[in-house]
Structures are given as C-alpha cells and as structure tokens.
Amino acid sequence: MTSPSLHAIRPCLEGAIPAVMSTCASDGTPNVAYISQVVYVDEDHVALSFQFFNKTRENILANPRASVLVLDPVTARFYRLHLHYLRTETSGALFESMKARLAGIASHNGMADVFRLKGSDVYAVEHIDAIDGEGLPSVPGRTGLLHRLRLCSERMAACTGLDELLQGALACLRDALGMRHAMVLMLDTPAQRLYTVASCGYATSGVGSEIALGHGVIGVAARENTPVRISHMTHAALYSHAMRSSLQAGTADDATLAPGTEIPYPGLPAPHSQLAVPMVAAGRVLGVLFVESPQDLAFDFEDEDMLVALAGHLGAAIDLLQTAPEASETAPSPTAQAPTVSGATVRVRHYPANDSVFINDDYLIKGVAGAIFWKLLRDYTQAGRTEFSNRELRLDPSIRLPDVADNLEARLLLLQRRLQENNPPMRIEKTGRGRFRLCVACPVLLEELPG
C-alpha cells in the first residue's frame, strides 16, 4: 500500500462516483454515509459538503477524525483519505463555489431551496492509502496541454484591439481546447451586473444580456473571484431525485421544505457541464470567461487549470487594451465620405431613467452604452459630428462613466455589436486607437422621454 499525494488522486475528487465517509460517535459507535462533494482545496486539504445536521455532523463535531473512501472513475482503484476536521466555512470563495455547484445541481430539479449547502467542512489530509486491487489500466493523460495554452497565449498576445482579442480568445477555446460554447462577460461594478460582450456556439450571440453579480455559476464566479465548475449534472440530478422523493415522503407538515423554483441559466437550454472563471487583472475582477457543454464531465480539473491561466492572460490583455494611454490616440483620420442619407426616418427614443435606447420601438441597449449612443446621436443631429474620441466620452458628465475601470472599450464594443445584430441604418466603426466614427445612413428623429 503506497501513499500518493492528494494532487495525484484529483481524478477521484471530481464527484463522478459518490464518496463514502466513516466517522465515530463519542460512545464508539461507527457511522458510514455517502457524501456528495469531496473537493480538492490544496495539497493538504479537502472540503466536504455539509448539507444536513445528521449523524456524520454530530460525530465529526464530537470526534474530528474521519475516513473517506474515493474511487478512480477510470481505473476503478480505491483510495482512502484519513482526515482531521478543522473548520466549517460558511462564506467566501470555497463555500460559494461548492454552493454554486450544488445550486446548479439542484436547479435541475427545482430543489434550489432544499439542496442547500450549510457549510464547507475543511479537513486536513493526514494520510492517503492507495488500496490494493487489480484495477483497470489508466487512460494516458492528455498531452500537449501546455502547448495548446502556448498557442492561445501567442494568439491573444498578437491582438491589438478589444474586439479582435475577444474573438481570438473564443477561437482559441474552440480550436485549441475544443470548448464550443463560450461567453465573455464584463463586470459593471457600479451596477453590480455582468454583461455579455462576446460569445460563440449559440443560436443567438446574447451580446448585451446581463446577469446579476452573485447570480448563478457566472455571477458567483465574479462575486467570489473563484472558478465554479459543474461537471456531472446528470449523476447529481439522480442524487437530488432521491432527495426529493425522500422529502415528499416525510415533509407534509413542513411547508418550508417545499421544492423551490429553478435558477435560470443563460446559454445552452440543457447544459450538463459548466465552468465559469473570473478574469482578473491587477487584483480586480474584470469579468468572467464562461464555457459550457451539453455533455457530462466535459471539463475536468485540468480544463479548469487551463482556463484559469487563459483567463489571467485575457484579463491582463483586456485591461491593457482599455487603459492604453490617451496620448497614443492617433490623429483624427480625414473625414470619410459621409454615407448617403436616404430612406424613411428612423425614430430613436431614449429613457433617461436607465439610459435605455429604442430604435423604432425595438430595444437596442441601456446603461452606459445607451448613454454613449444617445450622446453620439445628439452630437450628430445637433452639430453634424461623426468623429468621436474615447477621451471626450470619459469627460462627458452625461455618460456617467465610473472613475476607475470604466470598461469604455468594452461598452463601445457592446454598442457596436448590438447595432450590427439589430441592423438599423447606423453603425459605429473604429478609426484608430481611442477613436471611432458614427455612420448614419437615414434621417433620424430623436425623442427624449421625460426622466
């Protein structure tokens, strides 16, 4: 019997096969129970999900020793972890990532209010037994991961603009990592919301769609600055099916345990795997890189490692491209030939309350991007201006950009994309770093609604 490192048995900690845990009461009575999550914390610690006040809980508080049996889902080899209970965390990154995992699981069955994590029990791993057995041959680990990461890094490093960078990153995910359904969301800190700026692999791009900070897998990843990965929804759904029938059998007198409503997720209608990774630069969460799959177990811990590395590069590049010194702005390009204005008058309506903008009654955009668009159109209709700079937007009090981390480039990109997708006879095109042009090919009538 050898003693592997915790890192070496990470495949067993993916939750594919439920772990079992034995504890002992202070009177010496042993207990054994299934446990839904055994999570790798670091080389010396695991966290176990604490969902119910049960015998295991009672035992562990009285006698902190536990023995957990895990199984490798490929080789069918067992490992026994000898654990010592340290503490229970009820907030923070570890707790929230485990809770989101459970919430994701539970939402499939309307169990969100019941299948709730009370705490993340952190245990020191004192010893690991590799248990004798015949087992199956291990599948050779994926090779070339570092090379693939290098390809992504090179491609992103070559990008000179935000749009190119985001499209490049999504292409990297798809081509180098085989992740076909992905989104990049930026964090709007004052609004406490995340908005989609780029996506791939969906019927509609969803650009401009929003998620509240702390909501769902993506919102939690951003709020807690931690990766959140759900990799086995089908199996977990079975787990909660069992719980629900257990509940229905015995809770007629407890209305507080009635099944709750599901958490709606963006993206795929029936995702089986999801992974949300915060994009962090200079210690600040800029947004979230999110991937998902209709397959179970689509993303393992190595995918998570890769995506964290990639999101770090992406975050740094986004930060850099957005905070490029204004001095580097190129001189205004010669005024281009103004587009021919023709056709029916297009009515653009602005609601100052939330800066939402509608074009001929179709919703276009709101928030800071809405305020920007409204300013551009006013300057266009009042003064015939078509050339603009980022600098003047930053100085314009009507746009109310935050002082730091304004994500102006991301907001312009969002506006540009929304215009492309809605296809009114107007668009925005970049004319250089920190400069862009408003192109309007129709008569425009602006309507400002009372604030």
Next chain:
Amino acid sequence: MTALKLLSPEHIAMVDRGVSVIVASRDAALRPSVMRGVGSAISADGTRVTVYLRRSQSRQLLQDIEAGGGLAVVFSEPPTHRTLQLKARTATLCPASPADLPLLQRYLTSMQHELAQVGYGPDFAAAMLCAPLEDVVAVGFIPEQAFDQTPGPRAGTPLGAPTATP
C-alpha cells in the same frame, strides 16, 4: 424490538439482490476505518447479514471489527441512491470458502447491472469488485439497528421502531 421487525421486505429484497455495500468500524482511539465490500448476503428473515471484504484492502477495518469496534454497513442502490444503514456491536469473521463463490458471482452480476444504469460498464464493475477467493473474508453479523440513509433531510431515521423519529 426484535431483529425480525427491523427490516421491511423491501429492504431485505434490496440487500438480497446485491447493491453497493460499504463497511466501517473504528479502533480503540475512535479512529474510523472504511472499505467497500465485494459481496453481501442476507437471511430470508433479515436477521443475519454477511458482507464480504478483501483482507488486503481492509486490514485496519477487519482488525477494528475483531477488536470489538462494532460495525456500520450501508447498502445503496446506485441508480436511485436508496440507502440503508445497519449497525451491530459484534461480528464474526471467517475466510471465504469455495461455497461462497456462487454468491460472490451473483453479487458481481447484480452490481454490473446496477452500475450500468449509472454509466459504468461491466469491466469497471468487475475491476472494482475483483475478489480472489483466497483474499476474501466473510463478516457475519446480526443487525441491531437500522436506519433509512437515503440522502436528504430524513436520512438517519431509525427503522423498525414503533414511532420513527428523525
């Protein structure tokens, strides 16, 4: 409460059919030990249960049971997670004999069927439950306590008591 009342016919049938079995005990310092069984059997009236362990995989556990640490055993259907826990203070250990072979084989076949329903093939089940007879120990016990251990807030409800309280 007699042992006869402890288990319902449904529970006896579940154990008899052959589902996942996990065995735990503890040493004198109350350190828990645990291992998966490679087989199980139950008498028709549910009063006698045998679980099979591999000695090479369960040295501490077997030592703890022999030393009087008692045992806790869960039986669980992988596709539904319907789970039963039995407890006993004592057990008898004896090496498995060729007479146990058909039983171990029947258990493996049942587990292959159970695990197929959660996506694991027969080879996986066979590797997981591989049980060379010379390495197998039969642990026989009379259940003294039984609990519904199906995951959820009611897990831990004692069975067989006139009024079950969680």
